[in-house]
Structure formats: structure tokens, C-alpha cells
Amino acid sequence: MKRISILALLAAVVLMTVYMFLTLYDENLKIGRMWETPAVRPYEEPMLIMEKAVIPVKGGEAVFRGLRGEDLISPFENSDPQVIEAGKSLYFIYCAQCHGKYFDGNGTVGQSFHPLPGDLQSVRVQSRPQGILFKEISYGIPNGRQPPLATTIAVMDRWRIITYLKSLGPRE
Numbered sequence: 001m002k003r004i005s006i007l008a009l010l011a012a013v014v015l016m017t018v019y020m021f022l023t024l025y026d027e028n029l030k031i032g033r034m035w036e037t038p039a040v041r042p043y044e045e046p047m048l049i050m051e052k053a054v055i056p057v058k059g060g061e062a063v064f065r066g067l068r069g070e071d072l073i074s075p076f077e078n079s080d081p082q083v084i085e086a087g088k089s090l091y092f093i094y095c096a097q098c099h100g101k102y103f104d105g106n107g108t109v110g111q112s113f114h115p116l117p118g119d120l121q122s123v124r125v126q127s128r129p130q131g132i133l134f135k136e137i138s139y140g141i142p143n144g145r146q147p148p149l150a151t152t153i154a155v156m157d158r159w160r161i162i163t164y165l166k167s168l169g170p171r172e
């Protein structure tokens with residue numbers, strides 16, 4: 001009996017100490033607890049009024065999205081060496097990890113895709129109009145795995161990459 005009461009006493013002391021530590025920690029906490037911070041309910045704050053001209057109503061990505069690939073024309077000269085040079089470095093930033101440094105689809109990241117990235121020097125791709133390539137790069141390939149890169153690559157840079165790809169020509 002004596003043993004049990006000693007054990008009970010010990011347990012009580014331990015519990016009390018733990019409780020004291022916890023409350024001490026809680027009371028000295030610098031960051032407010034969730035239940036102490038003010039809760040903002042829906043519509044409690046006034047609605048923000050959108051400034052004029054925040055949403056573009058003409059130009060921009062929507063135009064490209066709406067047009068057929070066949071109707072999109074590249075703003076660049078196909079043989080402009082400066083554009084081709086710029087397109088090359090952009091290709092190695094945005095495409096090579098999947099399509100490979102030899103454009104054959106053997107990029108490291110690309111190997112985890114199904115279907116695998118295609119050969120960009122195949123006759124199929126090389127004979128495709130630039131506008132269609134633009135749409136594929138920008139918005140992905142329907143039911144395919146090409147990532148839509150419209151929000152990643154600027155419009156003019158997309159055209160530069162396409163000019164570069166076209167300059168490679170079909171694989172022999």
C-alpha cells in the first residue's frame with residue numbers, strides 16, 4: 001500500500017511539472033496562438049476595386065490561343081543569323097533537358113515521359129508550319145505530353161527557338 005501511494009505521488013509530481021512547463025512555455029510564447037489572432041470572415045473586409053486597364057482586352061496571349069496554328073506567322077526572317085544564335089541558346093535553356101542536345105528526344109528529363117519526346121529533326125516536325133510549332137510549344141499537344149510553355153517562355157523567344165529548330169533541317 002505504501003509503495004502504491006509513493007508511486008502515485010511521484011506520478012502526480014511528474015504530471016504537475018510537465019503541466020507547469022507547458023503553461024510556462026505557452027504563456028511566454030512570442031507568436032500569437034491561432035485562437036488569439038483575429039479571424040477574418042468572408043466579406044468582412046471591403047472588396048478590392050480593380051483598377052482600370054488591369055485586364056488586357058486586346059493583344060496578348062489570348063490572340064495566339066484563338067488563332068489557328070496555320071494562320072500564325074513568325075515575325076522573324078528564317079535565315080537571320082542573330083535570331084538563330086539566340087534561338088540556339090534558348091533551346092538549350094528550355095528544351096534540351098527533354099529533347100536532348102542532338103534534338104533526337106534523348107534528353108534526361110524527357111525519358112520519364114510517355115509518349116517520349118519526339119525527334120525535332122524528323123521530317124514530320126521539320127515540315128510542320130512554324131505557327132503550328134508555336135502553338136504546340138505554347139499550349140501543349142492535345143492528348144500529348146509536350147508541356148505548355150506559354151507562361152514560361154516569352155512570345156518572341158518562342159519564335160526564336162522555332163527559327164533555330166527550322167534552321168537545323170531534317171536529319172539526313
Ligand code: HEC
Nearest residue numbers: 094095098113115116117118119137141143144145146147
Ligand atoms: C518537360 C519535357 C519537355 C520539354 C521541356 C519540352 N518538351 Fe517538347 N515534347 C516533350 C514530350 C514528352 C513530347 C512528346 C509529346 C507527344 O507526342 O505527346 C514532346 C513533343 C514535342 C514536339 C512534337 C514532336 C512530334 O514528333 O510531333 C515538338 C515540336 C516539341 N516537343 C518541341 C519542344 C520545344 C521547341 C521545346 C522547348 C521550347 C520543348 N519541346 C520542350 C517533352 C518536352
